[in-house]
Amino acid sequence: MALSRDQLAQRVAQELQDGYYVNLGIGIPTLVANYIPDGMEVMLQSENGLLGMGQFPTEEEIDADLINAGKQTVTMATGASIFDSAESFAMIRGGHVDLTVLGAFEVDVNGNIASYMIPGKLIKGMGGAMDLVAGADNIIVTMTHASKHGVSKLLANCTLPLTGKGCIKKVLTDLAFIEIKDGKFYLLERAPGVSVEEIIKLTEGELVVSDNIPEMQF
Amino acid sequence: MAGFDKVVSSYEEAMAGLTDNMTVIAGGFGLCGIPENLINEIKRKGSKGLTLVSNNCGVDDFGLGILLPDRQIKKIIASYVGENAEFERQMMAGELDVELTPQGTLAEKMRAGGAGIPAFYTATGVGTPVAEGKDERQFNGRDYILEESITGDFAIVKAWKADRYGNLVFRKTARNFNPMAATAGKITVVEVEEIVEPGELDPDQIHTAGIYVDRLILGTFEKRIEQRTVRPVTTQGEK
Numbered sequence: 001m002a003l004s005r006d007q008l009a010q011r012v013a014q015e016l017q018d019g020y021y022v023n024l025g026i027g028i029p030t031l032v033a034n035y036i037p038d039g040m041e042v043m044l045q046s047e048n049g050l051l052g053m054g055q056f057p058t059e060e061e062i063d064a065d066l067i068n069a070g071k072q073t074v075t076m077a078t079g080a081s082i083f084d085s086a087e088s089f090a091m092i093r094g095g096h097v098d099l100t101v102l103g104a105f106e107v108d109v110n111g112n113i114a115s116y117m118i119p120g121k122l123i124k125g126m127g128g129a130m131d132l133v134a135g136a137d138n139i140i141v142t143m144t145h146a147s148k149h150g151v152s153k154l155l156a157n158c159t160l161p162l163t164g165k166g167c168i169k170k171v172l173t174d175l176a177f178i179e180i181k182d183g184k185f186y187l188l189e190r191a192p193g194v195s196v197e198e199i200i201k202l203t204e205g206e207l208v209v210s211d212n213i214p215e216m217q218f
Numbered sequence: 219m220a221g222f223d224k225v226v227s228s229y230e231e232a233m234a235g236l237t238d239n240m241t242v243i244a245g246g247f248g249l250c251g252i253p254e255n256l257i258n259e260i261k262r263k264g265s266k267g268l269t270l271v272s273n274n275c276g277v278d279d280f281g282l283g284i285l286l287p288d289r290q291i292k293k294i295i296a297s298y299v300g301e302n303a304e305f306e307r308q309m310m311a312g313e314l315d316v317e318l319t320p321q322g323t324l325a326e327k328m329r330a331g332g333a334g335i336p337a338f339y340t341a342t343g344v345g346t347p348v349a350e351g352k353d354e355r356q357f358n359g360r361d362y363i364l365e366e367s368i369t370g371d372f373a374i375v376k377a378w379k380a381d382r383y384g385n386l387v388f389r390k391t392a393r394n395f396n397p398m399a400a401t402a403g404k405i406t407v408v409e410v411e412e413i414v415e416p417g418e419l420d421p422d423q424i425h426t427a428g429i430y431v432d433r434l435i436l437g438t439f440e441k442r443i444e445q446r447t448v449r450p451v452t453t454q455g456e457k
Contacts, residue, residue: 058451131342
């Protein structure tokens with residue numbers, strides 16, 4: 001079975017470590033916050049200028065001056081700090097964030113990522129994504145492995161305009177956990193009940209598969 | 219106005235001197251911390267051919283989005299513009315020039331502009347459409363692109379509190395781009411929720427020094443919320 005959105009978030013959460021400063025992108029990455037293991041301290045960075053993002057507010061707590069990078073109302077965790085946008089991106093560009101999790105349309109064997117623009121169709125902009133992928137060393141991309149029509153999103157070469165070049169090393173899809181190195185995809189884990197053959201079929205870029213590929217554990 | 223007193227009494231006075239084809243830098247992220255009344259004044263004034271520098275372009279009926287129907291914006295430099303139907307229409311029709319700029323690069327362009335730094339190298343955007351036509355250079359084996367800084371004829375800023383000298387304090391994430399915008403305008407206009415006398419703000423707690431501020435006005439704010447997201451109230455025993 002392909003992973004659900006929550007399972008993707010759960011699997012990413014297994015990569016967290018105590019004391020990590022983490023930036024979570026919009027969508028599935030945001031859900032990772034729900035699966036921080038008990039007893040672990042993780043500080044969430046929101047690139048609009050908040051380190052120590054808390055949970056969503058109650059009706060009474062709502063404050064128009066306190067939002068996250070997805071423009072949602074949020075609260076501050078204990079020990080939070082507030083800063084301006086230049087300072088926020090100094091943290092990101094300066095490599096101070098321990099883990100960045102974000103979505104993508106396409107990733108390729110050279111670690112290129114396309115996530116912000118489909119020419120002629122969707123025009124929204126890159127927001128902070130280009131800064132995040134260029135500034136972070138430890139990035140996990142979460143995405144579906146293929147389109148609804150079975151077209152692979154793990155490619156030999158990205159076809160869409162790039163968000164970043166040669167910066168992605170780990171991809172978690174609904175089917176597989178994959179590492180990128182030396183111009184190839186390496187299959188590390190498969191989703192429970194998903195066969196290696198199915199993953200090979202839906203991976204366009206060169207995929208290295210060793211003999212025993214473990215299932216993800218939850 | 220006398221001496222360091224920056225306070226003006228009307229929005230007309232606050233935006234006096236804004237003419238067609240000027241560049242205006244605006245603070246705010248989404249609808250949070252936007253100078254909403256200064257934007258309303260630009261609409262009322264009807265200035266056209268403006269270049270706007272702002273992370274976003276508001277929504278259709280609030281924030282910078284209200285300048286779109288009368289075609290007041292010729293060009294916008296922004297990082298994310300996804301929440302605005304009229305914006306998308308004008309962009310797709312080629313009526314609006316859009317320069318998509320990474321958010322950190324945009325913040326740094328303003329910061330550098332205000333600090334007298336004409337350009338800077340960054341790894342952000344290397345190998346992407348953002349790098350097209352820009353100087354590339356290697357430092358320590360890594361590729362960087364040269365980004366030019368931005369200054370504006372006007373900067374419009376929203377702060378929480380100020381003293382009459384224009385020393386500013388921002389509140390929570392409404393700070394965002396406002397401090398950088400404040401430094402990068404030839405004329406910087408700030409609207410605030412409260413104005414106090416000089417000496418009443420703790421100098422150690424001032425976010426932006428009054429030297430950057432030319433005009434200050436007391437406003438009232440709608441503070442519209444773009445994505446109202448709440449959690450249910452849990453009673454004891456539930457998790």
